Amino acid sequence: MYSFKNDYSEGAHPRILNALLESNLVQDEGYGEDQFSREAIDLLKQKIGRTDVDIHLLSGGTQTNLTAISAFLRPHEAAIAASTGHILGHETGAIEATGHKILSVAVDNGKLSPTDIQAVLDLHTDEHMVKPKLVYISNSTEIGTIYYKNELEQLSDFCRKNNLYLYMDGARLGSALCSEESDLTLSEISALVDAFYIGGTKNGALLGEALVICLESLKEDFRYHIKQKGGLLAKGRLLGIQFLELFRDNLFFEIAFHANKMADLLKNELVKENYTFLTHSPSNQIFPILPNAIITELQSKYAFHIWEKVDADYAAIRLVTSWATKEEAVAAFINDIRRL
């Protein structure tokens, strides 16, 4: 049984484990004030090409989202998210648990546009309703699509004109940036959004996300919020060492390229076999639509999620690739598809 279920099925990229081993006995400060974390943050700033951002290392995506969003918003302010947004339906009400409503917009492709947001603003006009204040987007999205530069520019422009914060969940930002369709860089993203995070967990780390706060007014006292929400690891070095290794010489991007390449291999072969896809996803998640009978056959050898029924005979499945996805496994899967 080989798993294409997600991009967190294995441990960490071997170089990361090695970095942990090599630094293991060095004594250093706790709570992210160690040399490794400081260096990792400096390195990230270099990669982004800016020194005027604040960067914090946190342990996971939900933790990062809830800490950031609750720190940024006042009690009556709400987030806007696509109907597929991770914070909306897959974080057990984490944002609401900090007191904030999420206003959702039904979209097909996982992405928000100014038109979508304007529709929400039009409905929220007075103090009997929450005040929309933060736009939450994911890149790549929960269904594998990515934002293009012009889309993000339009969103950014719209948010600034409407006094909204633009926040990007980058759990799979590596894959988005390394997509062959991508026309965005870390630096450009930092100029267009008010805060975003660079996901480590789903891109080779054991755990860890690097939150980048770009907007000056959102920076103050952020470490208090991390501590209050339980995210300040005593051995914060664990995060620092990993991000240092990921960005020391572009391992982060190599990992994402590999994951995307494996997904592309799968996709291209499925296209050749005339299969269609639920979404146009140029990243490490693909959603081919297969006949139920073939899905059942595949399940005997491969683990994956059945994403949604398409009709009585067909369903979309989700295949996810990662740093650990082996080319042989992809080849075997393709052979099985061809055979079936």
Place this chain on the structure above:
Amino acid sequence: MYSFKNDYSEGAHPRILNALLESNLVQDEGYGEDQFSREAIDLLKQKIGRTDVDIHLLSGGTQTNLTAISAFLRPHEAAIAASTGHILGHETGAIEATGHKILSVAVDNGKLSPTDIQAVLDLHTDEHMVKPKLVYISNSTEIGTIYYKNELEQLSDFCRKNNLYLYMDGARLGSALCSEESDLTLSEISALVDAFYIGGTKNGALLGEALVICLESLKEDFRYHIKQKGGLLAKGRLLGIQFLELFRDNLFFEIAFHANKMADLLKNELVKENYTFLTHSPSNQIFPILPNAIITELQSKYAFHIWEKVDADYAAIRLVTSWATKEEAVAAFINDIRRL
């Protein structure tokens, strides 16, 4: 510069890193539903000697405290803690951020007694005040003291009679249980408290705490709370693998014994030199009272916290030992003390 500043200055016990390496490429489920986590939980149940407890692996102490306490209490219910309690003053209002007041009792030795709690109950008599419902204790405490069996029995008895939950923060439970003064076992603790956690971070792990829920009524839906509070790691295996290694053959206790032994060495030599201590702490934290001049000298070679001023000429410092504390470092420190 050698650090006695805390028990999280280094990475993980080498055996733990090794376990991570060995399991690294095994594919498994996410979010703590992997084989390693399941085995670790089974093993912990064996060590506790009970199958009727629920065990969850979380990433850190504050995370565990806030997740557990907010899951256990209704909105109007409050926790009671000693004035030194970690949740009271060193978790950035994490418990209050989930909506609950902490009622504090001034104590000298870091420990709560039935008399202390009764005093709080006497003051909280109607619906204009919060309802005290959960007693928070730490073992070992924040100032190195430990609970003895008869103390815990009295507390347990009192809490049950007064319909209060008894919750033990075990960030340093290993050191407490392995203290030469300890007369308590994991099994006995599980019979006396309603929930407690077994701290990994400060006892050799990279991160990780094992929350044990003993009271049936507190168990329901607990994984929802972990997810909502951001504590459900995608690669939950990271916690499972570490606890499996810690309890496979008593590494957890060996680590604690070593830490205590190093602290005892320091303490015994300081006693010989006629120094006194702020608290009676038979665990891995000691608080010798030293002349300011000597403290200044020591600071040039050793890192440690100055805990509190005792008078114009003396202060108590905190020395903390761990699995990583080297006997030579202890010997060097002692020599320096003698010399000074």
Place this chain on the structure above:
Amino acid sequence: MYSFKNDYSEGAHPRILNALLESNLVQDEGYGEDQFSREAIDLLKQKIGRTDVDIHLLSGGTQTNLTAISAFLRPHEAAIAASTGHILGHETGAIEATGHKILSVAVDNGKLSPTDIQAVLDLHTDEHMVKPKLVYISNSTEIGTIYYKNELEQLSDFCRKNNLYLYMDGARLGSALCSEESDLTLSEISALVDAFYIGGTKNGALLGEALVICLESLKEDFRYHIKQKGGLLAKGRLLGIQFLELFRDNLFFEIAFHANKMADLLKNELVKENYTFLTHSPSNQIFPILPNAIITELQSKYAFHIWEKVDADYAAIRLVTSWATKEEAVAAFINDIRRL
């Protein structure tokens, strides 16, 4: 300018003000422990025909909803509401501010059915999502429709089978019960739901809602929640005196009958003039669809809300009647409609 804008445009029914005057100098206890409140509660129990319910008097609808729902739910549990539900879009995120998500279902008639709720349950299957636990319904609904006995029985049955609380917002319960289409009594409602409130503010009182908790397990410590959420009035007698007067001899129902009768007069005449309505609303809110030109004319003499555009030429307006609505004002409005 005469207002049909809402049922809280005037002060209180004169008999209520009179009751306040007569009792004004009597000294009594604070915080709802006065004789008036106790008698009002006893009287309400008689009207409901049960002594095994708990009744609390609160100051307003949002206050009641947020206090009850946050008291009833654990942190990970969510409410389910119709897309028109007051708590969803018109209480400024009050429920989310207490930490709970509201899951909405798009419905046409303002009412929830077991099928609607089942659809929500089907989507919420594990701890990555909130746990649906409380079904929020309004009666009459925000768009004037009412629940019939068989509908409420089906909902009640479904909720009990699925371990869901059924909560009824009765801001306009008087109008619903006194509708000529109503086949429900207070007593029957109390047997079918787990908690509901009897709205005073929109039925003749200055302010005040009577929350009835029917389910035993939801009763404990409720006064703590009222106090914590700021709803325990020092002069709680203000609520007691009003409910005493409302229920002493059926004034509550007389008021609702009058409001409904005035709405019926308006509706019947509009029907005669061949106007249609946005919803079938046999209560004190009606939503006739009128040509924009006529709406503009009417606005010069009457205040009302334009509820929603129907097409380029037509819009639905909302007309609300109350204890204070004068028959002459209704007659004048009808004449104007006929004339236009």
Place this chain on the structure above:
Amino acid sequence: MYSFKNDYSEGAHPRILNALLESNLVQDEGYGEDQFSREAIDLLKQKIGRTDVDIHLLSGGTQTNLTAISAFLRPHEAAIAASTGHILGHETGAIEATGHKILSVAVDNGKLSPTDIQAVLDLHTDEHMVKPKLVYISNSTEIGTIYYKNELEQLSDFCRKNNLYLYMDGARLGSALCSEESDLTLSEISALVDAFYIGGTKNGALLGEALVICLESLKEDFRYHIKQKGGLLAKGRLLGIQFLELFRDNLFFEIAFHANKMADLLKNELVKENYTFLTHSPSNQIFPILPNAIITELQSKYAFHIWEKVDADYAAIRLVTSWATKEEAVAAFINDIRRL
């Protein structure tokens, strides 16, 4: 039995009820947007002598405190209060329920000084602790003492230098301002604090507090917070009419003068009889220390709180006066004291 138990034992001052009667049938807007509320607010601004403050009418003290404090603070920020502070121990954790810790300082006279606050600041130095941000004071205090101008100036100066908000709970502000020892005016208070409220409930109204926000940065979107916390009354006119009547021609101050005069009468006679007092309280609450035997005798004819035991034979009782306190009742009480 005559009650000196509190200042909310009766209904409202007759002129207030009369104002409600006279305006009863006037139709007006809901939610505090009515003419009465607007006029009341304008009038209050005149009395304060400033147009650059925002004023909101709310229903009660706890509601006002929790709405204001949660609107003003970010999640990691805490309030500082005297150990007698109402929000600390008598509001069922209302502030904590909005997520904020209250840091308390033990004081004898119910009042905070810069020294007290500095001590709290000294202990809260980094992100492992909450950040003290708002200083909560009551005037008059919970034990009847009042702030003098120089004290408030020092506090104000200290808070501004330390970037702390200064918030005054004025549940009994009328009595404080009308104390014969008072050297403060509404206008001066508005210049020295960042927000305060003028209590109506304990000074003749049925219910109602007028929150005055002086600091520009605290004003934004405040009505959202009132609505979210359940404090926006549909018939907001109820508050407007009352405050209009209270301030139309100084009824507010007349009421407070009368209450203070009655308290002074009681105090002066008790002094003549050589009784001492728990606190120096030149307002409408006094705390004479009486022999237990006399207390028991008095309890047969008067209702009052026994505040605290002083020793085995003596206890302090609390006597509270109001607009409704009759001179004859005071005379009778004094006679009984003399006789006993």
